[in-house]
Amino acid sequence: MNGAINFTYGFSHGVEWGWPIAVYLLLAGISGGALIIALLVRFYKKQHEDTSLLKAASLVSFSTIAFGMVFLVGDLEKPLYFWKILINYNFASVMSIGVMAISVYIPLTLVMCLYLFEKEISAVLAKKAQLLGYFEMVMVLLKKIRPMIEVLSVIFAVIICAYTGFLISVLVRFPILNTAILPALFVVSGLSAGTASAGMVASYFFKEDAHSPDLKTLHTIEWPIMAVEIMLIAMLFVSLLVGNEFQQSTTIAFKSGIYANLFWFGVMGVGFGLPLVLNFALGKHVAHSHAAFYLSGMASVAGVLCLRMFIIYAGQTFGV
Amino acid sequence: MKNDGKRRAFLKVLGLGSVTLGTAGYSVAIEAGKTEKKPHYGMIFDQNKCVGCSDCEVACRKVNEVPQGQVRLYVENKTAPETPMEKKYVRVSCQQCEDAPCVAVCPSKACHRDAKTGIVTMNPDDCIACKYCIVACPYDVRFINHKTKAAENCNFCLNTNMAKGKEPACVESCKYKALVFGDLNDENSYINQILQVKDAVRMKPTFGTKPSLRYIPVVKVGV
Numbered sequence: 001m002n003g004a005i006n007f008t009y010g011f012s013h014g015v016e017w018g019w020p021i022a023v024y025l026l027l028a029g030i031s032g033g034a035l036i037i038a039l040l041v042r043f044y045k046k047q048h049e050d051t052s053l054l055k056a057a058s059l060v061s062f063s064t065i066a067f068g069m070v071f072l073v074g075d076l077e078k079p080l081y082f083w084k085i086l087i088n089y090n091f092a093s094v095m096s097i098g099v100m101a102i103s104v105y106i107p108l109t110l111v112m113c114l115y116l117f118e119k120e121i122s123a124v125l126a127k128k129a130q131l132l133g134y135f136e137m138v139m140v141l142l143k144k145i146r147p148m149i150e151v152l153s154v155i156f157a158v159i160i161c162a163y164t165g166f167l168i169s170v171l172v173r174f175p176i177l178n179t180a181i182l183p184a185l186f187v188v189s190g191l192s193a194g195t196a197s198a199g200m201v202a203s204y205f206f207k208e209d210a211h212s213p214d215l216k217t218l219h220t221i222e223w224p225i226m227a228v229e230i231m232l233i234a235m236l237f238v239s240l241l242v243g244n245e246f247q248q249s250t251t252i253a254f255k256s257g258i259y260a261n262l263f264w265f266g267v268m269g270v271g272f273g274l275p276l277v278l279n280f281a282l283g284k285h286v287a288h289s290h291a292a293f294y295l296s297g298m299a300s301v302a303g304v305l306c307l308r309m310f311i312i313y314a315g316q317t318f319g320v
Numbered sequence: 321m322k323n324d325g326k327r328r329a330f331l332k333v334l335g336l337g338s339v340t341l342g343t344a345g346y347s348v349a350i351e352a353g354k355t356e357k358k359p360h361y362g363m364i365f366d367q368n369k370c371v372g373c374s375d376c377e378v379a380c381r382k383v384n385e386v387p388q389g390q391v392r393l394y395v396e397n398k399t400a401p402e403t404p405m406e407k408k409y410v411r412v413s414c415q416q417c418e419d420a421p422c423v424a425v426c427p428s429k430a431c432h433r434d435a436k437t438g439i440v441t442m443n444p445d446d447c448i449a450c451k452y453c454i455v456a457c458p459y460d461v462r463f464i465n466h467k468t469k470a471a472e473n474c475n476f477c478l479n480t481n482m483a484k485g486k487e488p489a490c491v492e493s494c495k496y497k498a499l500v501f502g503d504l505n506d507e508n509s510y511i512n513q514i515l516q517v518k519d520a521v522r523m524k525p526t527f528g529t530k531p532s533l534r535y536i537p538v539v540k541v542g543v
């Protein structure tokens with residue numbers, strides 16, 4: 001009897017959460033991904049010195065999440081009321097949980113930066129003896145808990161990547177978003193963009209040789225991450241394809257229209273195709289060149305941005 | 321409620337005494353609720369009676385000061401093109417879900433369930449306009465009010481007509497008695513008497529949010 005009556009009118013205007021949210025999702029992904037990768041490399045290789053990779057990753061993770069907050073808060077229609085979230089906590093809301101996680105995560109990334117840029121900061125403070133004294137005192141304390149901070153950073157970095165997925169996967173009106181795969185996809189694509197960003201920053205700003213052991217490691221794990229990412233996207237598509245009437249109707253997003261172009265050219269072409277071509281199809285000479293290194297890194301990041309845009313826009317366009 | 325007490329103490333410390341005014345009524349209501357059964361307000365839209373005059377829309381906008389170009393309540397024309405003479409209209413508005421996703425996702429508790437009446441309503445001062453509730457609502461019936469810059473939904477005129485002991489503006493204004501408002505927890509209420517004799521459905525029940533609006537659809541019984 002329920003087919004007997006229905007309404008199709010809605011009060012929202014298409015995509016309510018637009019590109020600033022997509023950019024925030026990208027930046028949060030890069031931030032978490034870069035830190036996870038760099039710290040896992042450190043744990044795995046049992047490194048004790050401060051590597052360029054970790055330096056780059058700490059800087060990237062702190063600056064991207066801080067910049068991301070600008071987009072997140074800026075997208076509110078009442079940005080100056082942001083503090084209301086902090087006093088009216090709703091533990092059932094993924095957004096509240098996310099804000100809580102962010103308020104732990106940002107200080108963690110900041111402390112990671114302090115560890116890795118201690119020398120630089122001391123040099124800046126050298127003229128102000130008193131400040132330098134305080135700074136050194138704080139660092140003595142902080143250094144004692146460094147192993148714990150590093151482990152916590154990895155845990156919270158994963159939480160940050162995953163929560164951005166849960167944030168939008170709870171939206172039942174949108175079949176593309178309302179899937180269990182989304183948080184996993186966000187973690188993996190975050191890793192992919194984070195790896196690329198950390199690698200590029202390490203090489204450009206901290207003069208890490210593109211063929212150094214650490215960057216070689218990144219280069220090796222880049223491909224399995226990409227493979228998993230493609231697999232998750234394929235799973236998402238198949239689950240929609242074999243789903244109910246509403247889920248099936250959303251597969252059009254992959255097939256025609258502007259979002260299909262964004263998906264096939266942006267996500268598949270630039271994000272996956274370009275790095276693969278640069279690294280494997282054009283011979284060793286091109287693959288080992290500087291230009292290819294940066295181009296392929298930027299293509300990965302751009303691809304993940306396209307993925308976030310596709311999910312945000314196509315997701316909210318094809319509702320039930 | 322323990323939490324609420326703590327929060328109030330915390331706010332007092334901050335010197336934000338005025339904010340506590342809102343929560344004071346809250347705990348009183350909870351205590352009163354222990355003795356008498358809490359109400360569960362619902363509404364029936366009878367498609368057989370609605371003529372699509374949109375008087376209800378007009379009344380709602382006026383009573384609740386909804387800005388121009390925006391609505392809490394919309395009457396959609398669902399007349400099938402093949403049968404233009406068989407007019408069909410449907411009320412589009414907040415379905416007052418018992419398991420309301422908008423309340424669950426709101427990070428600032430601006431979108432909340434009124435403790436006394438159980439009605440899903442909003443506190444515009446706490447809303448940060450993040451639009452999370454708007455994308456989370458399965459019925460797409462929330463919007464950011466241009467004037468208050470806060471998310472809004474049909475709350476059965478909780479702060480306007482109901483506060484004055486009147487029925488919601490739409491119900492009052494409908495000349496054709498297509499709308500019935502009442503307490504579903506009261507066995508003797510008119511709304512329950514109607515539900516006992518008529519076939520009513522919930523809109524899109526598969527979302528599992530247990531809406532409190534009931535629709536009596538036009539059904540032809542080929543005589």
Ligand code: SF4
Pocket residue numbers: 413414415416417420421422423440456457458459460461462473529
């Ligand atoms: S219909 Fe939407 S706005 Fe109304 S209670 Fe349900 S989820 Fe909330």
Ligand code: SF4
Pocket residue numbers: 425426427428429430431442446447448449450451452453454470471
């Ligand atoms: S827009 Fe306002 S009412 Fe809606 S979830 Fe955000 S803070 Fe809550």
Ligand code: SF4
Pocket residue numbers: 369370371372373374375376377395409493494495496497498499
């Ligand atoms: S006032 Fe009554 S008859 Fe007119 S549109 Fe509203 S519900 Fe229908």
